[in-house]
């Protein structure tokens with residue numbers, strides 16, 4: 001039996017021995033911004049909360065164990081974790097990112113490029129030639145996001161990371177959509193893994209957070225240095241609340257994924273679906289690769305509604321249980337129209353190139369019963385004028 005602990009054990013026991021003061025099993029929230037020094041020349045482990053905080057440490061230790069990392073920083077949002085990764089790079093560095101990455105990542109990289117802080121190349125990382133050409137240009141960082149958001153395209157992490165490292169680049173994977181319960185990018189050769197903990201890791205849609213973790217202790221040091229220097233750290237309250245949410249992550253993922261599998265099978269039968277994307281389906285082009293590098297297909301589905309954008313509006317207006325909102329990974333099933341919501345930071349040309357059309361919907365499957373969700377989607381298809 002492997003010595004590495006399983007996710008359920010990691011999250012259930014995280015921090016239960018973390019209170020040196022009173023031995024409380026449920027760790028307290030250390031909200032103090034500052035800590036008493038024993039004397040002016042002896043720096044205590046915890047001195048100032050922007051730099052270091054016990055609640056962030058408990059959370060980052062649990063996340064690091066889940067991801068097989070040496071450590072990392074817990075930040076105020078997924079975007080600040082992304083910025084932290086970019087702060088590790090020298091000025092003017094080339095970043096190679098997927099052409100269909102999360103819209104906020106695209107906006108951040110493009111914004112920094114417009115200011116001359118870095119250079120960017122967005123490529124289809126499944127196009128071997130395009131990726132090889134991009135790597136020939138000597139990137140400092142290769143950004144991987146798989147499954148991609150919103151089309152759930154799968155990139156071969158091991159192959160992409162090996163090629164990127166041979167070209168001298170650092171490799172970061174955004175693992176938000178699958179969580180370490182379904183994919184561990186560091187095991188597949190990435191240097192860094194980032195998360196929007198806002199999503200499934202917290203799972204309760206009630207805070208913002210992020211994390212950047214690394215396998216190499218020297219990289220972990222640089223991450224901490226920049227998180228402190230740039231003030232990107234999460235608050236103690238948010239870190240404590242995220243650890244509380246994290247405790248049920250494996251249970252939630254199992255249930256959300258089981259429901260997503262059933263819904264994807266149901267959607268496959270629906271007349272009103274123009275195109276369906278779910279890594280667990282036999283018809284999904286990346287299924288074999290997903291089976292190789294993931295421990296399950298996950299809880300995200302996307303599909304195009306027959307009848308175009310107008311029919312899509314009708315579909316969304318008819319939903320009663322599923323909420324129209326732009327986040328993912330929480331207890332409630334959310335639907336969004338990426339072209340005008342999550343990916344509005346991406347200009348129409350870039351959206352078209354990435355395959356994000358006005359009739360595309362993205363579903364983050366939550367904890368409701370599959371039958372109730374299917375009934376709601378059926379209402380949507382009826383309103384879209386397609387029958388169900």
Ligand code: PLP
Nearest residue numbers: 077078079102149176196198209
């Ligand atoms: N990465 C992915 C894949 C996301 O979906 C998101 C947010 O939707 C982010 C990063 C950014 O995270 P946050 O909203 O916590 O800043």
